[in-house]
Amino acid sequence: MQATDHYDSVRPGLVAMLPRLKRFADVLAADRAAGRSLLARALQYMLAQQYLYQRGTALDVWAYSELYRQWRHELSSQSEPIAQARVDDKRFGALFHIDEDNYLDAPVIAFLGGLPPQQRLTLLLVYGDGFEHEDAARILDVTPETIAARLVRMSAALTDRLSARPPAQAAAIVETLYPEGLEASQ
Amino acid sequence: MTELSDELLVAYVDGQLARKQIRAVDKVLEQDDVLGARADALKHAHARLEAAFEAILAGEEADVSAAKLVDEEDGFWVPWRTFKFVVASAGLIAALGLAALGYGWPVSAPGLGSAPQFELPVTPQPSNAN
Numbered sequence: 001m002q003a004t005d006h007y008d009s010v011r012p013g014l015v016a017m018l019p020r021l022k023r024f025a026d027v028l029a030a031d032r033a034a035g036r037s038l039l040a041r042a043l044q045y046m047l048a049q050q051y052l053y054q055r056g057t058a059l060d061v062w063a064y065s066e067l068y069r070q071w072r073h074e075l076s077s078q079s080e081p082i083a084q085a086r087v088d089d090k091r092f093g094a095l096f097h098i099d100e101d102n103y104l105d106a107p108v109i110a111f112l113g114g115l116p117p118q119q120r121l122t123l124l125l126v127y128g129d130g131f132e133h134e135d136a137a138r139i140l141d142v143t144p145e146t147i148a149a150r151l152v153r154m155s156a157a158l159t160d161r162l163s164a165r166p167p168a169q170a171a172a173i174v175e176t177l178y179p180e181g182l183e184a185s186q
Numbered sequence: 187m188t189e190l191s192d193e194l195l196v197a198y199v200d201g202q203l204a205r206k207q208i209r210a211v212d213k214v215l216e217q218d219d220v221l222g223a224r225a226d227a228l229k230h231a232h233a234r235l236e237a238a239f240e241a242i243l244a245g246e247e248a249d250v251s252a253a254k255l256v257d258e259e260d261g262f263w264v265p266w267r268t269f270k271f272v273v274a275s276a277g278l279i280a281a282l283g284l285a286a287l288g289y290g291w292p293v294s295a296p297g298l299g300s301a302p303q304f305e306l307p308v309t310p311q312p313s314n315a316n
Contacts, residue, residue, distance in 0.1 A: 019246035022249075027242065095242050098241075104241075105237065105238050108234045112238065123239075124239055127232055127235045128236065128243070129239075148193075148202075151196055155199075158235070162227070
């Protein structure tokens with residue numbers, strides 16, 4: 001049976017990448033409980049619709065895309081989508097594991113918490129997961145040029161914040177919650 | 187001071203440039219301390235971002251390990267893993283003991299004893315003789 005074949009290949013792959021999927025969902029939702037809940041719904045959908053997964057494509061790219069698609073789908077049904085994306089600093093800070101040295105990079109965490117979800121994910125995909133710009137673009141449904149533009153803006157903003165240089169203009173790092181088809185051309 | 191945009195510097199720091207471009211940027215950075223410091227600051231910011239994302243993953247992996255440990259240690263009086271091992275060992279020892287006492291599986295192969303005999307009931311054929 002075809003569905004069983006796909007089940008055999010997709011499910012173990014998803015299980016193996018569960019910590020990374022959790023991180024993606026948590027960073028997207030900026031909250032552990034909301035992230036877990038989103039991931040559970042997305043995983044149910046992925047397992048039910050796994051025949052949509054095309055062999056040969058990277059499973060992580062597919063799974064992240066589906067997770068992100070689920071989030072956008074749920075966001076579009078909210079009456080106040082921007083309110084949904086507001087970050088509770090305490091909950092967001094709780095996502096970061098404190099190591100033996102009791103060290104927590106508060107300025108970087110505050111910077112990430114202040115970003116819109118799409119920009120947070122762009123940083124996570126490129127610097128956390130090590131994806132190429134093309135794959136990150138595929139996951140977030142934007143062009144690679146948009147990914148590159150976001151990285152430049154956010155890298156400059158973070159570098160300015162961490163160093164003594166005066167911060168970049170606020171307008172340069174503002175982005176909307178909705179898909180930015182026109183963003184790259186601007 | 188040479189003009190080198192953040193766009194080019196970020197691409198340089200992220201390893202997104204072609205080899206020729208990398209060499210050209212390297213030359214500029216050697217000669218310009220301000221740009222060199224900016225490139226270093228960008229590298230430093232990226233390293234801190236990587237460390238922050240790694241800290242989240244460390245938490246997620248610790249969660250998964252803890253869940254696995256609880257799963258493995260689950261059981262009534264003894265952990266399931268120990269229980270399963272003891273039951274399997276007891277079964278194996280019992281099977282070997284029974285085999286040694288002559289209670290092995292019945293074997294029917296040519297040269298290893300007689301094949302089971304079945305007697306089929308013979309029903310008399312109805313005769314057509316009048």
